[in-house]
Amino acid sequence: MVAQNATLRSKEELMEKMSKPEVITGSEMLLRSLVLEGVDCVFGYPGGAVLFIYDAMHGFSDFHHLLTRHEQGAIHAADGYARASGKVGVCIATSGPGATNLVTGIATAYMDSVPLVVITGNVATNFIGTDAFQEADITGITMPITKHSYLVRSVEDLPRIIHEAFHIAGTGRKGPVLIDIPKDVSSHKALFKPVNEVSIRGYNPTVTAKKPQVDKMLKAIEEAERPVILAGGGVVYSGGHEELFEFVTKAGIPITTTLLGLGAFPSGHDLWVGMPGMHGTYTANKAIQGADLLINIGARFDDRVTMKLDGFAPKAKIVHIDIDPAEIGKNVPTAIPIVGDIKTVLQQANKAVKFAAKADVWRAQVAEWKQEKPLSYVDSNVELKPQWVIEMIHETTKGEAIVTTDVGQHQMWAAQYYRFNQPRSWITSGGLGTMGFGFPSAIGAQMAHPDRLVVSINGDGGMQMCAQELAVCAINNIPVKVAIINNQVLGMVRQWQEIIHNNRFSHIDLAGSPDFVKLSEAYGVKAFRAANKEEARDAWIAAMNHPGPAVVEFVVRRDENVYPMVTAGSTIDEMLMGDAE
Amino acid sequence: MKKHTIAVLVNDQPGVLQRVSGLFGRRGFNIESITVGTSEEAGLSRMVIVTSGDDRLLEQVTKQLYKLIDVIKVIDLSARPMVGRELALIKVNAEPAARPEILGVVETFRAAVVDIGTNTLMVQVVGDTEKIDAMVELMQPYGIRELSRTGVTAMIRGNAG
Ligand SMILES: Cc1ncc(C[n+]2csc(CCOP(=O)(O)OP(=O)(O)O)c2C)c(N)n1
Numbered sequence: 252m253v254a255q256n257a258t259l260r261s262k263e264e265l266m267e268k269m270s271k272p273e274v275i276t277g278s279e280m281l282l283r284s285l286v287l288e289g290v291d292c293v294f295g296y297p298g299g300a301v302l303f304i305y306d307a308m309h310g311f312s313d314f315h316h317l318l319t320r321h322e323q324g325a326i327h328a329a330d331g332y333a334r335a336s337g338k339v340g341v342c343i344a345t346s347g348p349g350a351t352n353l354v355t356g357i358a359t360a361y362m363d364s365v366p367l368v369v370i371t372g373n374v375a376t377n378f379i380g381t382d383a384f385q386e387a388d389i390t391g392i393t394m395p396i397t398k399h400s401y402l403v404r405s406v407e408d409l410p411r412i413i414h415e416a417f418h419i420a421g422t423g424r425k426g427p428v429l430i431d432i433p434k435d436v437s438s439h440k441a442l443f444k445p446v447n448e449v450s451i452r453g454y455n456p457t458v459t460a461k462k463p464q465v466d467k468m469l470k471a472i473e474e475a476e477r478p479v480i481l482a483g484g485g486v487v488y489s490g491g492h493e494e495l496f497e498f499v500t501k502a503g504i505p506i507t508t509t510l511l512g513l514g515a516f517p518s519g520h521d522l523w524v525g526m527p528g529m530h531g532t533y534t535a536n537k538a539i540q541g542a543d544l545l546i547n548i549g550a551r552f553d554d555r556v557t558m559k560l561d562g563f564a565p566k567a568k569i570v571h572i573d574i575d576p577a578e579i580g581k582n583v584p585t586a587i588p589i590v591g592d593i594k595t596v597l598q599q600a601n602k603a604v605k606f607a608a609k610a611d612v613w614r615a616q617v618a619e620w621k622q623e624k625p626l627s628y629v630d631s632n633v634e635l636k637p638q639w640v641i642e643m644i645h646e647t648t649k650g651e652a653i654v655t656t657d658v659g660q661h662q663m664w665a666a667q668y669y670r671f672n673q674p675r676s677w678i679t680s681g682g683l684g685t686m687g688f689g690f691p692s693a694i695g696a697q698m699a700h701p702d703r704l705v706v707s708i709n710g711d712g713g714m715q716m717c718a719q720e721l722a723v724c725a726i727n728n729i730p731v732k733v734a735i736i737n738n739q740v741l742g743m744v745r746q747w748q749e750i751i752h753n754n755r756f757s758h759i760d761l762a763g764s765p766d767f768v769k770l771s772e773a774y775g776v777k778a779f780r781a782a783n784k785e786e787a788r789d790a791w792i793a794a795m796n797h798p799g800p801a802v803v804e805f806v807v808r809r810d811e812n813v814y815p816m817v818t819a820g821s822t823i824d825e826m827l828m829g830d831a832e
Numbered sequence: 833m834k835k836h837t838i839a840v841l842v843n844d845q846p847g848v849l850q851r852v853s854g855l856f857g858r859r860g861f862n863i864e865s866i867t868v869g870t871s872e873e874a875g876l877s878r879m880v881i882v883t884s885g886d887d888r889l890l891e892q893v894t895k896q897l898y899k900l901i902d903v904i905k906v907i908d909l910s911a912r913p914m915v916g917r918e919l920a921l922i923k924v925n926a927e928p929a930a931r932p933e934i935l936g937v938v939e940t941f942r943a944a945v946v947d948i949g950t951n952t953l954m955v956q957v958v959g960d961t962e963k964i965d966a967m968v969e970l971m972q973p974y975g976i977r978e979l980s981r982t983g984v985t986a987m988i989r990g991n992a993g
Contacts, residue, residue, distance in 0.1 A: 419901060
């Protein structure tokens with residue numbers, strides 16, 4: 252798929268070549284270490300402080316390097332790669348402006364617990380602190396948004412630091428780790444010996460849960476009359492979706508999955524009640540509010556889920572399972588805390604979990620809500636409705652695509668109307684809500700899965716935040732299919748201004764947007780526009796059948812709103828249901 | 833609001849103080865005082881932080897601190913019998929006529945005069961926070977020119993640690 256790269260060496264050949272002790276530069280150490288960590292794709296952008304690193308990459312073909320058109324594109328792509336593959340994503344940028352251009356992407360990954368190793372160049376050690384050309388204290392700037400960071404002071408430390416960084420990024424509660432490498436460190440030579448062990452005192456994530464705590468949960472399940480499971484991104488990150496399925500079906504407990512948890516449990520299952528929270532389903536929100544037992548599995552009680560905290564799940568005994576002890580009790584007082592890796596904890600629980608026998612009436616009630624108030628919208632045969640577009644994409648991709656989204660209304664509609672049945676097939680910025688994330692993250696996802704269909708759903712606003720990465724798709728023939736839901740406005744802001752600010756529409760009109768078809772074509776990407784159902788379906792199928800990247804602009808109704816909606820200050824069962832009520 | 837004194841054992845790495853203090857600021861925890869110095873083990877520093885808040889806050893502070901890779905151990909000193917000490921230097925106006933009175937206070941507090949100027953005295957006092965507060969209050973009427981406090985360092989008594 253990636254035309255410019257030669258085929259990669261076999262793993263054994265590589266490992267032998269890369270682990271040979273030898274006197275080499277810091278830059279060469281970096282590349283070798285990356286290969287030894289199993290990296291096959293790096294996203295980056297060169298500059299003065301990483302010249303030696305890029306020099307070492309000249310003619311290097313043991314992993315792919317994709318040159319993006321903006322560092323933000325590089326880090327979101329690395330993020331998409333990590334979320335789609337479950338591996339650690341890697342990106343490289345130069346010092347100063349290159350490094351600061353990564354900040355949004357680092358924060359995005361941090362909020363969603365995505366494992367990244369972010370490599371930045373810095374000015375030479377003797378220039379640090381002098382306000383040298385292109386100097387920025389990037390470790391200082393990113394301290395609040397990294398899991399850990401390193402400023403490498405000597406080339407001898409580099410192999411250890413890289414190995415530690417991958418270990419920290421990819422274990423426990425995952426997250427971005429920054430390695431800042433001064434220019435002299437990347438140019439100096441030293442004896443390279445690969446590092447295979449880590450021992451970091453003070454870093455020891457708990458994997459297995461305490462048995463008495465698990466037993467308490469199992470007992471609570473037996474006693475519960477109205478149990479609900481709330482599952483989040485932690486299930487996906489731990490790879491525990493099969494264990495979750497076993498747990499839910501053995502216990503017979505209705506389950507709601509958060510935005511990041513979509514795909515952790517099959518959406519077609521009877522026990523699945525949709526997403527909770529601000530734009531959650533009627534059933535999920537009613538179920539949480541009525542529950543007498545709420546089992547949170549790998550979700551962090553985000554305020555978009557809980558809304559008004561002191562009215563959240565008012566009758567429920569709370570169980571919270573998380574690998575990060577600091578999540579437990581952070582927002583919601585917890586009766587039964589369980590610290591551990593989700594997959595492992597569920598394996599522990601599955602050995603003894605019993606069917607929640609007292610919950611028959613409750614299961615029937617939940618099923619009834621689901622039947623009575625499914626997600627719905629008023630369709631139109633005149634205008635194109637965004638919800639219909641998502642349903643059409645779901646249908647034509649048979650629900651099997653990897654879907655990435657940007658942020659806004661289209662994101663919520665995608666979450667609501669695309670049905671996910673597999674983990675790691677849904678990639679979206681949940682915690683930070685980063686516009687500009689959707690399209691470049693799809694590039695990363697496609698690099699992780701060259702053979703899968705990758706669909707990126709974007710708004711006309713967010714698409715303009717990283718549209719330059721169309722060049723990367725074109726030149727490398729990365730066959731991402733981009734849907735732009737063009738409502739001509741900053742839709743989600745428009746919705747808030749309509750509902751919360753009494754129709755005072757302030758600076759939301761995107762008049763002056765480019766012709767997205769021409770823009771794509773200018774980059775050499777195939778593009779289509781559609782303004783009604785027939786055109787929409789035809790264009791989308793043509794795009795899917797096109798072997799390379801393709802963009803479809805769907806011109807949709809301007810003032811459609813996302814429902815249900817819970818406004819700030821309300822509890823989650825106080826939902827605005829919209830026209831389709 | 834309860835006062836908590838916590839000891840944090842950290843890797844002696846550049847930036848570790850920034851990581852710890854930054855975490856407090858970012859998470860909305862307050863720092864009343866923070867002291868840092870070497871510990872009994874080479875490569876590790878001990879920070880003693882005085883903060884205030886309810887028990888839930890203390891639990892969050894502890895958990896969030898443990899998330900920092902360079903944090904090895906967090907100990908809630910105030911949960912057990914502890915010794916907490918602070919040092920203050922007070923430069924106070926001291927015309928010759930006022931000196932006997934000031935020296936009287938210094939003696940009562942088992943403080944020490946560590947420098948004498950033509951019309952000032954520098955007083956050094958060591959003790960728990962209340963004692964330092966009291967000393968400062970007593971010096972106030974003479975006119976404090978400069979005051980510098982170290983913040984609390986603390987340890988658990990006897991074998992309880
Ligand atoms: C970088 C960034 N800036 C601003 C916002 C605030 N914001 C959230 S949704 C939204 C509107 C998005 O509009 P568009 O991309 O057209 O998508 P739509 O909501 O219309 O689907 C804005 C501005 C954000 N999430 N991210």
